[in-house]
Amino acid sequence: MAIRGDRGAVPRVVIVGAGIVGCCLADELTARGWTDVTVVEQGPMPAPGGSTSHAPGLVFRTNPSKTLSEMASYTVEKFSSLHVDGQPCFDPVGGLELATTPARLADLHRRAGLAASWGIEGEVVSADACLKLWPLLDRDLVLGGFHTPGDGLAHALPAARAQLERATARGARCVDRTTVTGIEQRGGRVTGVVTDRGTFPADHVVSAAGFWGPVIGRMAGIDVPLLPLAHQYARTTPLDTPRGGAGLPILRHQDRDLYFREHADRIGIGSYAHRPLPVDPFTVPRYDEAPVMPSSYPFTEDDFAPSWEDATALLPPLAKTRIHEGFNGVFSFTPDGMPVLGEVRQLRGFWLAEAVWVTHSAGVAKAVAEWMTEGRPSVDLHECELTRFETAQRSPAYVEERAARQFIEVYDIIHPLQPPEQPRPLRVSPFYARQIELGAHFLEGGGWERPHWYEANAPLAEPLTLPPRDDWSARHWSPIAAAEAKATREKVALYDMTPLRRLEVTGPGSLEFLQRTTTNNLAKKPGSVTYTLLLDEAAGILSDLTVARLEEHRFQIGANSPADLDRLLRHAPDDIETRDITAGTCCIGVWGPLARDLVQPLTRDDLSHQALGYFKATQTHIGPVPVTAMRLSYVGELGWELYTTADLGLALWDTLWAAGQRHGVIAAGRSAFNSLRLEKGYRAWGHDMTAEHTPYESGLGFAVRMNKGDFTGREALEALGEPTRRLTALTLDDPAAVVLGKEPVYVDGLPSGYVTSAGYGYTLGRCIAYAWLPPLEPGTPVHIDYFGEKTAATVAQEPLFDPRMTHILK
Known part of the structure; x- marks a missing residue:
């Protein structure tokens, strides 16, 4: 059933561009009942002169991105059903x-x-x-x-023609030799497309203009990050x-x-x-x-x-x-080689379907059409959403340099951890100078320089005996990570958690808004911290959040990407303020069995388990530095996340570092962090679960409170049956074997799922892999294909480490 517009009729849609994407989209929209579609094209049909007109049409479906592979597969399926002139x-x-x-x-x-x-x-x-x-x-x-x-081989121009003919048969129209000169808007919504042949009123405008996307975007007041x-x-x-x-x-x-x-x-x-x-x-x-x-x-x-x-x-x-x-x-x-898709929050009804190759054209159009008519695409699009780019990643200089690098590397062998070279460093935490002094090896994410290990800890790795690694898994890895993980388990370590996105929601309606938006019960006293989920209407996991109620009407949220802020802003009522506070703040994770020995003498407040239990927060001072201390642990050990303002970050680091010397404190990086979180079974959104997965099959049912009242996705959760797949913990049988993620998993000799995230569990002495598989009992043998070799693994019982939580709850 078509979703009706504000006028009570089928929404008016104007698609800018009659290349393969625009024609695919017209077909997909009209097939779903949105028949008031106008395709505006500046060139002559059927070959208007954009990229589609010269595309060689090669369709290779296999891609490291599951999303792009699925889009390409749909393109093959759809184009295979199309014929023009026989x-x-x-x-x-x-x-x-x-x-x-x-x-x-x-x-x-x-x-x-x-x-x-x-x-x-x-x-x-x-x-x-x-x-x-x-x-x-x-x-x-x-x-x-x-x-x-x-x-x-996809024949792009005939495929575009065939789909446009089907769309026009359903009521759409195409006007060629018509140049767009402006985008009309009123009250934050798009209202029409201005051309040299008049204005076309619209409830929705889709820019499918290809490399002219930045031109159309500028008319709408939007920067389109493509080159x-x-x-x-x-x-x-x-x-x-x-x-x-x-x-x-x-x-x-x-x-x-x-x-x-x-x-x-x-x-x-x-x-x-x-x-x-x-x-x-x-x-x-x-x-x-x-x-x-x-x-x-x-x-x-x-x-x-x-x-x-x-x-x-x-x-x-x-x-x-x-x-x-x-x-x-x-x-x-684009800067990351992926399409740019989605509705612009600042101009409701204005959509982008840009930087799309013929290979993925029909799949992209299907996803965008579903998004427009049904409110959500059936395929996870977090890698493609226009909101994925940080503000620092949208400057013209950044876009030009990274996009040009994407061209150069299009056929290069790229390791999943391989960071771009330039422009770097772009975003650094207040501890960056100290990290350099400790010999930090940085990788990059979201523009942030993230230490993965520290050369200062190399002596700690010398006594360790680790199995040799193959060349691929040894890239962007060091045995120092094992030493840092061991030190975290045995003593205490400082982790730079500054790149963790932090949002603040304030105002009288904050609690009610967050209760409606997320799955867990946040109606707790100030000082409480809650792990919760953002779901879409179909109960797909859009993100996982850690929400701290710091005051009655003030919440701090640990989020994943700019898309989380965008989602909250789209639905926030007028009586609350939602803002990103990441850049002005910083965070140090202090974790390990000696964490309390390090931190307690630095504050007058009681940080005992009785005074500040797990998933609790308090405002205190660490030495001279005011901090928000949250009793959280994503490494499975006692400790806190300590937040302060960016200007005080270096003082916080130096205070903790000086006090920690008598306890053997070290700085530890993301490589050890990932190992420790896998041992504890903590999920990583975007890797282990996405909008294609529900909480129960993801092992996150504990974050859902069905008795708290209505929230987004609740109705869909009620209708769910028994899961037919589960996010499953695997341990590799051979202590020397390693996988990295996205490898196929075989059950009884048949491909039955794929690895989401993986890493060596240094405490357990073997590699851990999480995978989407049919429900399997612990102890079930499986095989993981790693570079053509079948590697034996076994379904494990979660959590793999410290199931009684004795390391954290003390």
Whole structure:
């Protein structure tokens, strides 16, 4: 059933852009009953001149992102059902990714694991098998390949035409050669789209303008964080060598940043090997002013010359051809390589569907259409939401540098912990100078420099005996992490928790608002702390929060991302104020059996278990520094999170450090922290659970209070049956084995789920992995595929460490 607009009728929607995304979205919306849809396009139909008009159409579905893989799979499914003039809109010729180096071959095994995790058929094949699939290959260069028979070629323009025709048959309309000149708004809502041919009233406007997204965004007063870049594509003259039959698979030679596809008797070659070629979207010519079309720039032969050499080396028959035609085609990159989707809170009804490749186009359109008509997408979009970027990550300089780096690294082998190089450092805690002195090894998240271990603790690691690691799992890791975990369990450690997002909600209606918004009961006395969940209407977990009631009408919230603030602001009543206080504050986690010995002498207040129990908070002083002390522990040991203002942060660190010397205090990093939290079974939102998961199957039913009154998601929770899957703790049988996350898990020899997060449990002496699996009894044997090798694991009983909570409750 279509959701009605404020006028009581089907909402009026204007989609800006008739490329593949706009046409897909028009089809998806009208199929759901939103038939008052107008697609506005500045170029001529059916090839309006944006990125869709030149897209080579290669669809490789396997991606480290489950979301992108699912979107690509839907694109294949949908396009396979479309035909134009009797011709299919998708050719399932298959995909082949080549390895010409041992590192790439290992990575292809990892990709095969990703495919199995996401339900995509694929296998690593021999060099001889690659030659049978692509007879033009130089067999001596190839070590093997990853073959995905369901991948193939999307014919973007016919697919766009087919979907637009279906949409218009349902009532939509498309007006081409119409240039958008403004976005009308009133009272914080969009009201229409102004063009050179008049104004189109609208209840919803979707910017699906591709690399013109920043232009449309500026009209609406919105910064769209994407950078248009030119990408080289060329076609050869005809081959005079038999190709071994029609329908060669789409081909990637990622070791040289190249891809290939057939064009009848010619070969198309795409290259990411050249220098980034940024394009200013505000200077892109209009269709009638462009030499070819707005998205096509002149081919720069010098940039392509090295790629031609690499192409002819891989495919020797190409040496008898030459480049017949080429162009530099413009498309969009974001700072993290993901699309930008969602409704803008500051301008209700204004949506973005930007930085989307043909590969994911139908999947993105389906998700956005569901979001608009039903209030939530059926696929988790937290990696794609426009709210994911921090304020510090939205500056033009940041977007340009990171987006250009995404282009350079598009085919690179990227480790899941590998941090971007520049611009860094961007955000640092008040303890940064001390961390440098201690030899901190920093990785980055959310723009923050995060210590993962400290070289000052290297002597503590020397006596430890740890199993050797393979090259992949040894990257961005140090045995020092084991020493830091051990010191936390045995003595006391300081953890920089400053990057933990902190929100403040104040005002007379704060409690009632948070009670309606979250799952747990927050109606407790000031000084209480509660772990709770943000759910959507279908009971999917949007985030997990730690809410401290510091005063009757003042709450401090530990949150996950900028999206949490955005969600609260969207629904907050007028009598409360919600703000992000992260930048002006800082936090040190003081944890370990000697934590009280360190902290108690520094304050006059009683920090005993009787005076300040677990999940309690108080205002106190640590030495000269006023702090909010919260009795929390995400490492499974006694301790507190100590919060103060940023200007006093260094004084707090120095006070704790000086007092802790007699207790053997150390600074510890995120690597040890992750190990300790896995041993305790604490979930990490965005990894272990997302909007696709409910509290009960995630093992978080304890954070739900059905008897507290109504809250978002309550009705859906009541309707849930017995879970058919669970977030399951696994321990690897071999103490030397390690997995990192996203690997497929096999039960009785069949792929049955995937790992969410994993790490070595130094206290337990083996790797811990959490995975989504069918309900299994503790002790059930399973296997995890790690780079093509089956690693034995066993379902474990939670929590793995200190089930009686004796380490914390003392």
